[in-house]
């Protein structure tokens with residue numbers, strides 16, 4: 001009882017899901033196209049302030065973007081990490097996938113590539129992102145979860161110091177409040193097109209007040225997303241600095257390869273992380289190659305996600321209770 005085409009997308013970003021569904025179902029385009037056009041909606045709408053320009057300024061006040069695209073038919077990947085001054089991060093990732101032999105381009109040089117491909121170079125700052133940054137500066141850079149010291153009432157802007165055992169322990173127990181206290185809603189989308197080809201993609205502006213140069217999990221193959229036509233796909237969201245240590249999207253796909261259902265595979269992937277970081281915050285959406293979907297999450301109450309497939313007459317928001 002195959003259910004595809006299908007689109008499954010993190011959080012409540014239903015406009016992006018509806019767009020991807022239109023591309024895949026009515027226009028009969030590929031899963032890759034559906035994901036790029038769907039995620040681009042969120043980049044333009046600045047979904048939750050955490051996708052696209054004008055959100056999550058780094059310590060210098062600049063917004064940089066991470067994005068990823070994986071083709072489960074060819075196992076080809078295109079990604080950009082901390083790209084500057086280009087709004088269309090996932091479209092640039094598609095250009096990396098289609099026009100280069102590389103997998104990921106980063107920073108200013110990703111910008112140069114994008115410009116070469118015809119993308120417009122422009123500031124990603126907005127009044128809102130400038131205010132987030134200046135408020136943070138005026139509070140002596142607090143909160144600053146990136147500083148390797150235990151929370152103290154003092155100034156938390158660098159310089160950075162070596163990590164102590166004490167910090168490590170505290171960080172395992174409480175670091176994760178970073179994402180509990182920030183909203184942190186990367187778009188992570190998985191889709192199967194009418195030919196049965198599977199793809200995964202992500203787009204995000206990362207984490208507030210990060211150290212310039214920080215790249216999150218979202219563009220990392222196997223972490224932010226993974227797709228393999230012979231099994232299925234997954235996409236993750238949450239505390240990227242923790243998530244990327246465990247490659248949860250690839251884990252979930254491999255768990256399905258070994259026979260688990262999408263829900264079970266997602267849960268197992270989250271469990272692998274929470275075993276080491278009991279308070280980490282994250283979620284994952286998962287589909288198998290037949291279009292059976294699932295999701296799992298940790299560290300928050302509920303994880304909403306949206307789905308569109310042929311048996312629905314509109315986009316549907318579901319949620320899973322988290323561990």
Ligand code: SD4
Nearest residue numbers: 184185186206216238240
């Ligand atoms: C990051 N994973 O850069 C991203 C943020 C995020 O849901 O997912 N938010 O760490």
